[in-house]
Amino acid sequence: MEPIADKKKAIFESTLELVREKGFHGTPMSLVAKRAGVAAGTIYHYFESKQDLIIELFFYIRDQIIAVLKREDNPHVPFQKCFFNIWYGLHDYYSQNPNVLMFFEQFVNSPYNTCLNDASKSEFHKHLFGFFERGIREGHLKPLSPKILGTLAHANIISTVKMYSSGHLVLEEGELKQLPQILWDGMRSGERTTKV
Amino acid sequence: MEPIADKKKAIFESTLELVREKGFHGTPMSLVAKRAGVAAGTIYHYFESKQDLIIELFFYIRDQIIAVLKREDNPHVPFQKCFFNIWYGLHDYYSQNPNVLMFFEQFVNSPYNTCLNDASKSEFHKHLFGFFERGIREGHLKPLSPKILGTLAHANIISTVKMYSSGHLVLEEGELKQLPQILWDGMRSGERTTKV
DNA sequence: ACTAGTGTATTGAACATTCATTCGGTTTGC
DNA sequence: GCAAACCGAATGAATGTTCAATACACTAGT
Numbered sequence: 001m002e003p004i005a006d007k008k009k010a011i012f013e014s015t016l017e018l019v020r021e022k023g024f025h026g027t028p029m030s031l032v033a034k035r036a037g038v039a040a041g042t043i044y045h046y047f048e049s050k051q052d053l054i055i056e057l058f059f060y061i062r063d064q065i066i067a068v069l070k071r072e073d074n075p076h077v078p079f080q081k082c083f084f085n086i087w088y089g090l091h092d093y094y095s096q097n098p099n100v101l102m103f104f105e106q107f108v109n110s111p112y113n114t115c116l117n118d119a120s121k122s123e124f125h126k127h128l129f130g131f132f133e134r135g136i137r138e139g140h141l142k143p144l145s146p147k148i149l150g151t152l153a154h155a156n157i158i159s160t161v162k163m164y165s166s167g168h169l170v171l172e173e174g175e176l177k178q179l180p181q182i183l184w185d186g187m188r189s190g191e192r193t194t195k196v
Numbered sequence: 197m198e199p200i201a202d203k204k205k206a207i208f209e210s211t212l213e214l215v216r217e218k219g220f221h222g223t224p225m226s227l228v229a230k231r232a233g234v235a236a237g238t239i240y241h242y243f244e245s246k247q248d249l250i251i252e253l254f255f256y257i258r259d260q261i262i263a264v265l266k267r268e269d270n271p272h273v274p275f276q277k278c279f280f281n282i283w284y285g286l287h288d289y290y291s292q293n294p295n296v297l298m299f300f301e302q303f304v305n306s307p308y309n310t311c312l313n314d315a316s317k318s319e320f321h322k323h324l325f326g327f328f329e330r331g332i333r334e335g336h337l338k339p340l341s342p343k344i345l346g347t348l349a350h351a352n353i354i355s356t357v358k359m360y361s362s363g364h365l366v367l368e369e370g371e372l373k374q375l376p377q378i379l380w381d382g383m384r385s386g387e388r389t390t391k392v
Numbered sequence: 393a394c395t396a397g398t399g400t401a402t403t404g405a406a407c408a409t410t411c412a413t414t415c416g417g418t419t420t421g422c
Numbered sequence: 423g424c425a426a427a428c429c430g431a432a433t434g435a436a437t438g439t440t441c442a443a444t445a446c447a448c449t450a451g452t
Contacts, residue, residue, distance in 0.1 A: 007427085023306045025221030028411055039429040041414080050412065102305060109301040110219045118364075144374055147365050148356075152378065155355035156348060163347050168314075171344075178340055182348065186382025203401085224437055235403040237440080246438065 004060075008046045010036040012057050016099040024054070024106060055116065058107050061100050062124050068093050069127045079140045080184070086131065087157060087180040094161040101161060128154065135187075142189050149187055156183045200256075204242045206232040208253050212295040220250070220302060251312065254303050257296050258320050264289050265323045275336045276380070282327065283353060283376035290357040297357060324350065331383075338385050345383055352379045 004012075014036035018027040029050055033040040047053040072085040094101045107113055113121070128150040135141040141149060160179050163169050200208075210232035214223040225246055229236040243249040268281040290297045303309055309317070321343070328342040328349070337345060356375050359365050 005427095021307060023221075023308075024219065026307070029413080030411070033430095040412090041430065042428055044413070045427065105305040106302065109298060109305065111217060111222070112219075142374070142378070144371060144378075145365065148359070148367075148371070148375070151355050151359050152352060152375070155351045159347050159351035160344075163344070169341065169343050175340060175344065178338065179344070179348070182338070182340075182382035184382070186378040186380070201401095225439080226437070229404095236438090237404065238402055240439070241401065 005046070007036070007038055007042060010038065011043055011046065011053070012060055015053060015057055016103050019106065020099045020102040024110065024112075051112070054107070054112055057103070058112070058116075059120070061104060064100070065090070065093065066124055066127055069124075069131070073127065073131050075134070079135050079138055082131070083135070083140075083184060084180050087153070087183070090154075090157050091161060094158065095165065098161075098165050101158065101165070105158070105162075125150065139189060141187050153183055153187075156180075201242070203232070203234055203238060206234065207239055207242065207249070208256055211249060211253055212299050215302065216295045216298040220306065220308075247308070250303070250308055253299070254308070254312075255316070257300060260296070261286070261289065262320055262323055265320075265327070269323065269327050271330070275331050275334055278327070279331070279336075279380060280376050283349070283379070286350075286353050287357060287376075290354065291361065294357075294361050297354065297361070301354070301358075321346065335385060337383050349379055349383075352376075 011032060014032050015027065018031055018035065029043060030040055032053075033043055036043075043053065047056060068089045069086065072089040073082060077085070125147070129146040132141065132146040132149040132153070135149070136143055136146060156179070164171055207228060210228050211223065214227055214231065225239060226236055228249075229239055232239075239249065243252060264285045265282065268285040269278060273281070324346040325342040328337065328345040331337040331345070332339055332342060352375070360367055
């Protein structure tokens with residue numbers, strides 16, 4: 001909503017880069033400051049502590065991801081179409097922001113994550129799970145918990161991006177399209193249907 | 197093969213616990229030592245440095261996971277059966293060793309991972325991908341890269357375990373069986389086949 | 393059986409360094 | 423002229439690592 005102060009954004013970006021390069025440890029505030037082009041003390045004008053910086057950065061990112069979700073999740077668009085749009089939308093976002101992906105993954109697997117209350121974390125999940133709830137309700141998906149489907153879908157996207165952002169795999173054009181298809185085929189309801 | 201010295205194993209276990217609780221940063225060697233019941237200096241008898249400890253611990257874990265893979269991957273057992281055995285095998289292993297899972301996830305998303313040569317990392321992948329290569333060769337799976345299928349499968353398992361080891365989800369008995377089924381349905385070849 | 397000798401395992405206090413944070417002072421915007 | 427933004431050297435606590443000293447295990451010589 002309210003535009004983020006330039007310095008604050010610079011600090012965020014600097015932190016993102018450094019955490020990717022050096023991890024949480026090995027990312028001293030002095031370096032964050034230097035790369036952001038501010039003084040060390042300035043960071044403490046915007047953030048209470050390093051932990052506070054990390055957590056706020058997580059929210060900052062989370063909101064960007066939610067924005068992608070909101071952009072692609074449209075109740076008036078057929079569900080399957082939405083499904084692939086969301087897949088590609090998140091896939092593109094992560095691909096174009098590899099720093100974000102690494103930070104995100106490090107964060108959710110770190111103790112930082114456990115010191116957050118559930119409400120703040122689930123802001124993202126609320127949207128994701130809501131979408132899959134629709135898919136179940138409308139009968140497109142297997143009648144499992146939306147949490148399960150949402151989590152598996154997200155894991156599918158993330159691991160895909162990590163696979164070739166690590167350079168270990170070059171995807172052919174056709175192959176990229178197969179990946180959400182695997183997910184869809186696995187989660188769709190019914191025994192068999194003719195090609196849609 | 198050769199049994200690991202008691203102290204060394206204690207240091208490994210201590211590190212696993214602490215990394216889960218406090219992350220790589222926030223896990224001082226002094227604490228590792230204390231919880232392992234050894235003196236600080238002793239650690240440096242077995243490991244050159246903290247980084248060396250972390251990396252050797254990664255190998256130690258990796259070998260355990262490979263052992264699970266080898267145990268369940270049997271060319272004489274029908275592929276689909278193997279597929280589910282491996283899924284459950286890894287799922288059980290991670291479920292019963294939540295410390296391992298957290299460490300593993302933190303490690304692969306950290307800069308430690310990038311400072312490893314590919315050969316050592318891919319020891320695990322070699323087995324995993326080999327299995328999926330068989331599935332493709334025998335015509336059970338969609339003709340995609342084994343790397344893709346293997347990575348997606350592993351991501352599926354891990355995210356499943358994380359989902360309820362974080363306590364956010366209680367799986368009903370029947371639901372657990374659905375999860376590898378989703379994966380299988382997504383990756384299996386052919387338009388439709390009668391139930392196997 | 394005893395001793396001396398040798399290398400390994402272990403200890404924990406001390407060291408040097410790094411790093412998050414502070415704070416008095418300066419600049420900027422209004 | 424005031425408040426908020428900003429600076430960056432100084433500080434103090436925390437932490438990875440070292441090392442001199444000690445205990446232990448084992449062999450060989452007498």
